Amino acid sequence: MPLIALGLNHSTAPVGLRELVAFDAEGGSAATRALAAQPGVREAAVLSTCNRTELYCNVEAGHEAGIAAWLAAHHGLGEQALQAYLYRHQDEAAVRHLFRVATGLDSLVLGEPQILGQVKQAWQAARGSGSLDSGLDRLFQHAFAVAKRVRTDTRIGAHPVSVAFAAVRLTQQVFAELDTATVLLVGAGDTIELAARHLAEHDTQRLLFANRTLAHAQALASRFGGFALPLAELTRHLPEADIVFSATASREPVIGIQAVRDALRERRHRPMLFMDLAVPRDVEPEVGRLDDVYLYTVDDLDHVVEEGRRSRREAAEEAEAIIELQVEHFMAWWRASDQHEVLKTLRQQAEAQRDTLLERAMAALAAGRPAQQVVEQLANALTNKLLHAPSSALRHAALRGDLDLVRSAQRLFDLESPLGRDADDTGHSP
Structure with missing residues (x-):
């Protein structure tokens, strides 16, 4: 099938x-x-x-x-x-x-x-x-x-192939314990959603989502178990963030140097990491010159992403070879299972024939016929039923000269009499 x-x-x-x-x-x-x-x-x-x-x-x-x-x-x-x-x-x-x-x-x-x-x-x-x-x-x-x-x-999964994944991977290197960090995600597009997914997979406990359209931030917060806030409140909540991911469509920076200075002062200069994944940039470039601030942009991640793509392409070639071998293994099992179906059908047919003849024999005994006669008739009838189809097929095979089938039957039924030799000598089946 x-x-x-x-x-x-x-x-x-x-x-x-x-x-x-x-x-x-x-x-x-x-x-x-x-x-x-x-x-x-x-x-x-x-x-x-x-x-x-x-x-x-x-x-x-x-x-x-x-x-x-x-x-x-x-x-x-x-x-x-x-x-x-x-x-x-x-x-x-x-x-x-x-x-x-x-x-x-x-x-x-x-x-x-x-x-x-x-x-x-x-x-x-x-x-x-x-x-x-x-x-x-x-x-x-x-x-x-x-x-x-x-x-x-x-190593197909060992290297990042998206900017968001690369950013999270780099974040892990700076903040080893993501599960204890507070992460502020600014924006609500695909990049921020993908970053949130990767952060959630690393059990980041506190995610804040800020977006100009609050409903979009609320949707992400609901999906990933975070808190939503309007973009207008970004500056007020910035001191809470250990890590900031930003990827908006704004033409102007949404995070300025003065807001970051104020946040650092309130944080008593505990370090902050900014991942600016937007083009044009969301974070004023001058922020990167502040003490206790680590600022990365898309340009810093591009080479990581390209290396990841190249590595995964190489790994994919290895994966294809593994898959080809496993396809062969499964198909061998699948073909063998087809033969099991043939054996199952053969047994079902034989059992159906047996049950039919046994029912007739029981009826004959109930009618008073001699037991020995009934048993002999049952044995003869069962033998004829079981051998009728293979005998007919072998007879026609011999007449057609299909000696392969004849020899296969000899091996299948473990026959001592060489059917194939008789057919070769006479042109007829036994």
Whole structure:
């Protein structure tokens, strides 16, 4: 049964379309159950983030096309409207794709770690909805192991690739204990949000968010457990800050040298660190000349970011090699599991034939027929039932000259009589 990975992401679809096909956290489990209930779908999982929506399915052959149709219908879209933006991977390619997603190789920011947690959430939701069996469940768990190995064996996550990440990393070097520091974040754009996320991951206990639009500051404060204040109150709260991150769209500096002097005086000259991530700059350059002040700008971080990108690209090549090896390992298991299904079906058929004949034998005994006669008939009937299909196949194989099948049957059934030799000599099966 084919493994299918179908979806769209930041590289194939615009944000407007990604928003239309996204699944929220509450509706994800219900959607997974609905997908698993589609004809021919044996297993299903839905991965949905701000940058991607992907469906992973184990389907019966011939039902692959129904996955895209379901995605479009579920969101009230025409299937044709999605076709140009979708990618489809099957079997080995689907396995490789999930491994690359889980390790961050398919992310907008190469090697970013958040995606692994999102993949785990998708797996847990699918498990909770009862839409996973051994196939997809094993695939996702293998993906987690691959991601862990890539993190352990390569340096893909060792270097910053964004200004915000680089700034937080540098902040750690100046303030070793971020969890005891008070951090003031000025602005509410992507850079400040990303910096807040990294600070929260380091358990920074006190975050202050200042923005010209208070509602935006309140939104960030709510998300990361901080306190919001209007930009007009920045100067009053500046003395509280050990560290200041600033990234506004202002054309003029929002933090002047006199405000910093006053803050240092109130702090009794305890050091302050300023990370000015704005262009044009938010902090007056003269601030950097004050004692007890450390001031860094985007220019100070650019070379760190570029070194990080280069390092991650090199690490990505190592990660790809690990992934290729693990794809082979998983596919070997997957093919073996297909054989288990064949054996399971063979046993089920044999047991069904046995039960049918046993029921007839019990009925014959109940009708008073001699037990020895009933047992002999049962043994003969069961032998004929079990051997009919393989005997017929071997007879036709010999007539066609298909000696490979004949010899395979000899090995399969551990036959002492050389069927292949008889067929070679006579042209007929025994």
